Amino acid sequence: MRLRNTATRSIEPFAPLDPRNVRLYLCGPTVYDRAHLGNARNVIVFDVLFRLLRHDHGADAVTYVRNFTDVDDKIIARARETGRPIDSITRETTAWYLEDMDALGNLRPTHMPRATDHVAGMTAMIAELIARGHAYEAEGHVLFAVATYSDYGRLSGRSTDDMIAGARVEVAPYKRDAMDFVLWKPSADDEPGWDSPWGRGRPGWHIECSAMAKALLGTEFDIHGGGNDLLFPHHENEIAQSCCADPGTGFARHWLHNEMLLVEGRKMSKSLGNFFTVRDLLDRGVPGEVIRFVFLQTHYAKPMDWTDEKAREAEAILRKWRALSSPGGTPDAAVLDALRDDLNAPQALAELHRIAKAGDGATLRASAELLGLLTPALGGWTETGRDDAALVEAALAARAEARAAKDWTRADALRDALVAAGVVVTDGKGKGWEAGPGFDPAKLEGVA
Known part of the structure; x- marks a missing residue:
């Protein structure tokens, strides 16, 4: 297998640290509202990767972690707006997210940790960073001292000026440097908080993923992913924290980032009237399998343009394929080759067209299932038995x-x-x- 690696800016052979336990981490949602359509793209990308690795190494040989951020300023703001308890909001929106991702044909990850269940691990990591001279306490906050990590910025390849602009850094008198970022912040009486050596407070966003990845995958693992909007500062900060808390380890060896989503050729935006959630499409009657097919038509490393015309075409193709498909086959070698070549889903779909044209229904289904298509779980919208x-x-x-x-x-x-x-x-x-x-x-x- 070859995969694009953001850290090296190249497509390179992928060899897991331990072929008997291939380990993946994907940054999950902050649960305060419905997932918008763009949120689904990296889930589908990682689901295809998860399926392929399970095929190549065995279903029990792949550990996939995707977290839920259930403590965050956006969640606190939503609770204040609605007057609802935070845990009620996060439980509801977590269930929504899982329901919507299931509807798109995604397998559930091996582990789906909630940030609030790992606060002890976060405080332990923060304490270690302070002890090693990489973090400092100031006015109830704990901040990571970016100047103490010489490789900061290597993942994103940004200059200091670019990083400051991209991070929209908070100007605060207690910071030693503008680039320093929050590991722990104080909580007001009406905000969620935990006791810590630095007073009652809550973790910063970046430390959450570092702590959860360490707890479930170890200090070094194979692949970390997310949308390219997380490349900086979130992923850059994760690397700094993790490598400084556990020196001599490399955190994630391989970084996989997907490009963003367009709608009818334009950036999705509420002001343009083209912003919609996964649930909006499902409620309009667009089958989850159709949404998935449209996503897979574009390579994950390129911007993807959602159009209603693509959805109509995808639905017609899937109806024909489902009518043709049958169980009992094995995946086609050309489909496997395409997916092993940097998850080239568009090429894999081209091979499925070839297989369908040849009338090989068993091979069609077995091959399509590697992309999460033609699975029994998604078949209800066409396999009705009705005239x-x-x-x-x-x-x-x-x-x-x-x-x-x-x-x-x-x-x-x-x-x-x-x-x-x-x-x-x-x-x-x-x-x-x-x-x-x-x-x-x-x-x-x-x-x-």
């Missing part, structure tokens, strides 16, 4: 009869049912139709 065309045509015929009888109430109700089922009438006369986005003919059962 979908008959349901649609019966509803269209019933609407035509209602219109002829000038029963406009029934005609309108049937029209609304067809729209809700994702049926697109193609000739304006009700004689032709096609499956549109969110096509779900089950909604037409009993309406005609």
Whole structure:
């Protein structure tokens, strides 16, 4: 296998530290709201990697950790806005996140630690950094002294000026240097907090992942990933903390970052009206498997553009593939080669098209499952056993009869049912139709 490594800025052979225990860490969500569509990209990328490594090394030989940040200023702010207890918000949004990621066909990681369960490990790491001269206490805060780590900035390749601008550093009189970052901060009486040698407070964001990775994967492991928006300062800070707390270890040997998401060619933004969550798409009737397919059409190292047209095309392809696929096959060598070449999912999809064209349903399914496609868990949206065309045509015929009888109430109700089922009438006369986005003919059962 070859993987792009941000740390070396090259695609290089991947050899795990221990082939019997390949270890992965992915930065997970801060749980205060629904996951937006861009949040799903690195989960899908790492899910494909997880599946491939399990195929190559064995299902029990891969340990995958993805955390939940459940103590954070955004969560505190949401609790104040809503008047709800913090733990109620984090429990609810954690469940939402898992439900949405499951709907996209992602396997659950081996471990999904919550930051609040690892505060003791964080305080121990902070104490070690202070003892080694890499951190200092100031006005109830503990800060990491960036100047004590000579390799700071190597991962991102940024100059000090660029780093200061990129980090949006907080100006504070208690900092020795503008680049120093918070490991521990004091908590007000109405904020969550834990007792520590530095007073009641809570951890900074960056220390959380360092402590959880150490607890579950050790001081050195194989792959750490996330979106490229985390490259600096989050991942840069993780390296500094971890390598200084445990000198002589390398923390993550390989860094994998995915590019960002566009929507219809533009950056996703609430101000542009093109911001939406995974749940928004699912509730619109776009199947999770379709969302996943669209994501996999673009290599993870390139910006991905979500369009409704891509979703429609993906749905048509997946319907054909599911109708053709059958159990009992083994993955195609060319699909495996594509995925082992820096997770080249677009090339793997091209190979699946070739296999489908040849009519090899068993190989198609076994190969597609490496990408999390055509799995039984995601099959419910197409494998219905219904005569979908008959349901649609019966509803269209019933609407035509209602219109002829000038029963406009029934005609309108049937029209609304067809729209809700994702049926697109193609000739304006009700004689032709096609499956549109969110096509779900089950909604037409009993309406005609």
